[in-house]
Amino acid sequence: MNDHRMAIFASGAGSNARELIRHFHGHPRCRVALVACNRPDAGVIGVAGEAGIPVLQLERDRFFRGDGHLPELMEAGIDLIVLAGFLWKVPSALVKAFPDRILNIHPALLPAHGGKGMYGSHVHEAVIRGGDPHSGITIHLVDEQYDHGRTLFQARLDLLPEETPESLAQRIHVLEHRHFPAVVEAFLENQTSC
Numbered sequence: 001m002n003d004h005r006m007a008i009f010a011s012g013a014g015s016n017a018r019e020l021i022r023h024f025h026g027h028p029r030c031r032v033a034l035v036a037c038n039r040p041d042a043g044v045i046g047v048a049g050e051a052g053i054p055v056l057q058l059e060r061d062r063f064f065r066g067d068g069h070l071p072e073l074m075e076a077g078i079d080l081i082v083l084a085g086f087l088w089k090v091p092s093a094l095v096k097a098f099p100d101r102i103l104n105i106h107p108a109l110l111p112a113h114g115g116k117g118m119y120g121s122h123v124h125e126a127v128i129r130g131g132d133p134h135s136g137i138t139i140h141l142v143d144e145q146y147d148h149g150r151t152l153f154q155a156r157l158d159l160l161p162e163e164t165p166e167s168l169a170q171r172i173h174v175l176e177h178r179h180f181p182a183v184v185e186a187f188l189e190n191q192t193s194c
């Protein structure tokens, strides 16, 4: 694995960001160099602050219709973007600038329960409403369509008879925290060996 500089993009509480930061802390070949966020009040900003990682506040106009904040990403030497609960669609300028270098985690078994509007509790409500016997997580590459790029990893769990969107969200988070950092690391290792 060569030296990598990762940017985590997140919009929410940042529990996955926290696990990624913890996993890569002191890693010899990959550093979390930046956390990018589109909400000034998101919990992930505190997570980054505690770890001493700079935060990039994303501006809607620049992100979608301007330079996609590419100059700051270049300036920070970023070569990998990891979306960890990031609610904005990544604009095509960024997808093109980071081909096969943007990863996302989705809290269901894609291609089921993905696409526009399918995030957070909406996903878990749909899984339960649909009577699915299981759910899980999908870690995938990001292309220009929502929740669409090549799947790198899935893990599944069986739904409990008394499952609620809240209980499912909690159990999915456990799976995410267990697997996400290791899958990102394995992705980087495989990239450099091929």
Ligand code: GRF
Residues within 6 Å of the ligand: 010, 011, 012, 013, 014, 015, 016, 017, 084, 085, 086, 105, 106, 107, 119, 120, 172, 173, 176
């Ligand atoms: C996770 O469930 C992730 O799969 C989804 O958004 C949630 C983010 O949670 N895309 P957190 O902010 O990492 O706690």
